[in-house]
Amino acid sequence: MEIDKRSGCPINLSLEVLGDKWSLIVIRDMMFGNRRHFRDLLTHSEERIASNILAARLKHLLSIGLITKRDDPSHSQKAIYSLTEPSIQLLPILAMIGGWGRKHLPVTPELSIRAELLEDGGPIMWEEFMNELREIHITNPIGGTNGQVASSVLARLTAAYIQTCERMEES
Amino acid sequence: MEIDKRSGCPINLSLEVLGDKWSLIVIRDMMFGNRRHFRDLLTHSEERIASNILAARLKHLLSIGLITKRDDPSHSQKAIYSLTEPSIQLLPILAMIGGWGRKHLPVTPELSIRAELLEDGGPIMWEEFMNELREIHITNPIGGTNGQVASSVLARLTAAYIQTCERMEES
DNA sequence: AGCAACCAGTTGCAATATGCAATTGGTAGG
DNA sequence: CCTACCAATTGCATATTGCAACTGGTTGCT
Numbered sequence: 001m002e003i004d005k006r007s008g009c010p011i012n013l014s015l016e017v018l019g020d021k022w023s024l025i026v027i028r029d030m031m032f033g034n035r036r037h038f039r040d041l042l043t044h045s046e047e048r049i050a051s052n053i054l055a056a057r058l059k060h061l062l063s064i065g066l067i068t069k070r071d072d073p074s075h076s077q078k079a080i081y082s083l084t085e086p087s088i089q090l091l092p093i094l095a096m097i098g099g100w101g102r103k104h105l106p107v108t109p110e111l112s113i114r115a116e117l118l119e120d121g122g123p124i125m126w127e128e129f130m131n132e133l134r135e136i137h138i139t140n141p142i143g144g145t146n147g148q149v150a151s152s153v154l155a156r157l158t159a160a161y162i163q164t165c166e167r168m169e170e171s
Numbered sequence: 172m173e174i175d176k177r178s179g180c181p182i183n184l185s186l187e188v189l190g191d192k193w194s195l196i197v198i199r200d201m202m203f204g205n206r207r208h209f210r211d212l213l214t215h216s217e218e219r220i221a222s223n224i225l226a227a228r229l230k231h232l233l234s235i236g237l238i239t240k241r242d243d244p245s246h247s248q249k250a251i252y253s254l255t256e257p258s259i260q261l262l263p264i265l266a267m268i269g270g271w272g273r274k275h276l277p278v279t280p281e282l283s284i285r286a287e288l289l290e291d292g293g294p295i296m297w298e299e300f301m302n303e304l305r306e307i308h309i310t311n312p313i314g315g316t317n318g319q320v321a322s323s324v325l326a327r328l329t330a331a332y333i334q335t336c337e338r339m340e341e342s
Numbered sequence: 343a344g345c346a347a348c349c350a351g352t353t354g355c356a357a358t359a360t361g362c363a364a365t366t367g368g369t370a371g372g
Numbered sequence: 373c374c375t376a377c378c379a380a381t382t383g384c385a386t387a388t389t390g391c392a393a394c395t396g397g398t399t400g401c402t
Contacts, residue, residue, distance in 0.1 A: 007217035008279025010272030010286040011199050011265060017276065021190045021389090028182050038350050046178035050390055055351055077349050077398055086275040093267050094182060100264060101181030104257040105188065108179025115181040192360090209379050221361055226380055248369055248378055349398070358389070366381070372374090 017064055018090075022049060022057050027066070027087055028094060031133065032114055032157055036080050037072070046111065061087075070141060082137040091133070092126050095119065113160045121153075129153045188235055189261075193220060193228050198237070198258055199265060202304065203285055203328055207251050208243070217282065232258075241312060254308040262304070263297050266290065284331045292324075300324045 006012055018024055029035045029045050042054055049057075058081060061067045066087040072078035098115030101107055107115075118125070132154050177183055189195055200206045200216050213225055220228075229252065232238045237258040243249035269286030272278055278286075289296070303325050 006219070007282060008277070009217055009282040010269040010276065010278045012196060012218055012272075013276040013278055014268045014272035015192055015195055017272075019190065019192045019195070021186055024186055024190070025183060039348080042350090046180055047183055048177070050392090051351065052353085052391090053389070056388095058351095075349075075399075079350070086271075089271060089274070093264065093271060096264050096267065097185045098181040100257075100260060101183075101185035103260070105181065105184040106179070107181045107184055111178060111180040210377080213379090221363095222380065223362090223382085224360065227359090229380095246370075246378075250379070343402100345401085347399085347401100350396100352395070353393085355392100356390085358387100360387070361385085363384095364382085367379100369378070370376085372376105 017066075022053055023061060024090075024094065024097075025049065026054070026057050026061065027083070027090060030067070030081060030083055030137075031088075031091065031094065032154075034136070034154065034158055036082065037078060038081075041081075068141075073142065080141060082141040083133060085134070085138065088130050088133045088137065091130050092123070095126060114157055117157055117160065125153060129157075188237075193224055194232060195261075195265065195268075196220065197225070197228050197232065198254070198261060201238070201252060201254055201308075202259075202262065202265065203325075205307070205325065205329055207253065208249060209252075212252075239312070244313065251312060253312040254304060256305070256309065259301050259304045259308065262301050263294070266297060285328055288328055288331065296324060300328075 006016065025045070025047055026041060026049075029041055033040075033044070035041045035044060038054065038058070041058075042049065042051055058067065058069075062069055065084055068082045068084055070080045070082065072080045095115070095118040098112075099119040102112050102115050102119070118129075121129075132152075136154070177187065196216070196218060197212060197220075200212055204211075204215070206212045206215060209225065209229070212229075213220065213222055229238065229240075233240055236255055239253045239255055241251045241253065243251045266286070266289040269283075270290045273283050273286050273290070289300075292300075303323075307325070
């Protein structure tokens with residue numbers, strides 16, 4: 001991949017790690033769409049990522065510790081990808097990037113719901129959400145896969161989002 | 172360049188516009204290093220961007236309205252690049268990206284000074300800084316080029332930064 | 343047992359983007 | 373007139389992305 005080390009500037013290093021068109025999309029889907037399997041990330045995303053690129057991104061994110069990979073006990077060849085503390089701490093940045101895009105770019109209203117909720121919620125909601133993510137991805141990464149999560153913020157966000165996605169897939 | 176429109180999601184659109192390895196670096200140098208000319212951006216940056224790539228990025232940023240270009244009255248073929256309101260509003264995001272990198276990546280302490288000051292300053296300082304940027308880049312884009320700016324925040328930030336850069340160029 | 347559907351990827355190949363060095367046409371100052 | 377500087381551009385090698393088809397394996401159903 002890329003291990004240039006162009007400079008040790010924090011912004012530059014962050015960009016060397018996350019500054020491409022797909023890494024943050026993958027993290028976004030894991031974070032807000034609760035997508036934890038290869039197939040989920042591949043097919044249920046708006047942007048139709050190609051399988052080889054998804055594989056490369058996951059490998060890369062894995063190698064720098066932004067996600068982890070576990071076997072899914074329910075299916076011998078299924079893998080569960082989880083966020084880690086560093087990637088969970090990207091939440092405020094993703095929230096602000098969404099807010100910026102919503103303000104300055106030609107976004108689709110339906111797909112902006114998530115960004116809008118996050119923006120309205122502010123730092124307090126972000127903290128709450130991050131705690132839920134820690135629970136789901138770090139404390140109990142296996143159980144969090146299916147729907148038994150009682151997390152209110154994630155539930156609120158994904159409900160609106162998944163509904164929209166499915167509505168758009170039909171049409 | 173790229174006008175895919177993979178989806179209208181705010182995060183995705185932002186990434187389509189800024190999700191590469193150089194665009195935010197250029198904005199960073201204009202914003203925090205007060206670099207307004209091609210030559211400045213080309214040679215006085217840590218990461219040694221190539222001239223063709225810098226030209227392509229500037230053209231791209233220009234085309235989407237994140238920067239503007241004016242003739243420099245002091246030199247007929249010199250151009251002054253300025254930030255616009257949308258790119259000035261990227262400041263909090265750059266500040267947070269810097270903070271994240273500082274926390275999770277192997278940054279160089281000297282080059283982290285800027286990110287540290289920004290982080291410590293918090294949203295209040297960001298507002299102040301953004302107002303200074305509006306003054307320098309929008310209200311009075313020509314005069315702001317050389318050193319007569321009395322802006323305290325920018326002065327504080329760039330002083331530490333430029334000093335470091337020069338120290339490193341010597342060695 | 344047999345078969346279709348699903349699983350996480352991999353492969354080959356074309357299209358794009360990036361990185362580097364050299365060069366361009368023009369201006370400024372001495 | 374000559375050197376230094378200006379904002380790029382060109383040609384060419386390498387790296388990354390994007391697309392479609394395919395792999396080897398597992399699961400659930402009948």
